[in-house]
Amino acid sequence: MKKQLFSLALLLGLSSSIVSTSFATDLRQDDGRQGREQRHNRRQDHDRRGQFSAQERQRRTDELAKELDLSKKQKSKIEKIFQDQQQQMQALRGRSGQDRGQQMSEFKRIRENTDKQLKDALSKKQYAQLEAKRQERMRQMSNRRDRQQDHQGTDRRGFGGRS
Template sequence: MKKQLFSLALLLGLSASFAGASFAADDRPAQGREQRQGRDQGHRRGHGSAQDRQRRTDTLAQELDLSSKQKSKVEKIFQDQQQQMHALRSRAGSNDRSQLREEAKRIHESTDQKLKDVLSKKQYAQLEAKRQERTRQMGSRQHERRGGTDRRDFNGRS
């Protein structure tokens, strides 16, 4: 059950922050904790999502060297994905988790296919490399949160 919840969280996290803030290895100085908390609370209420989507798209456009035509198409793709995920979350209470997970996976795969159609092979490979790096970073952060040690039961098994 924990693995399924983790998989769902990872899938939703990857799809929701497709070109997320972890791409932001940009030149801006780090923001204070209070600013981040306020921004995060805004996300939960649905505020600032268009600005954040625009910032992510701008960052992605810069990192992948997108043309203006590609950038507008990517913006539309991310906007559609965000609307679909929002609709899915609003139905969350009415469906079972496995059905929601499958729907989120379908949305992610659809978005991925649309991006493949818009990006060159080189750009798509760069995007995939960034996704894998973000996944690796998320895994290492979770490992650190657990105290940097493997969880084991009383018999020494993982």
């Protein structure tokens, strides 16, 4: 009788460990699948940039209008500036055959032109606020990039943190 109870307990223990291992494996596979789906969805959003750009442009304009206290006239000018910029960027992306350096310099020219138009449409105080906001965003991106590089560096060292 004791041997049967012992065998039953052993069998239950083994089966529960197998089930928990299987369950953990399934969870890891689901997490990987979800990550792939999220990356795929982001890629699709990026590919359909034209469909979402009007919404993004409107959100960006509304945000600026609120932060910089824009008048209705200024807001409509800013909307037009962003629309022109987006059209120029899309046209440039649609062109093929340009080398990357030439394309990057063209993107830079478009950004500089947009910046000049924004400077003309905004007051000095508003433009200064916009520049401060841009600098803060650049600083945040730089910090985020540094943290990612630090994290990747520790991951690459291998077992035990040794180089």
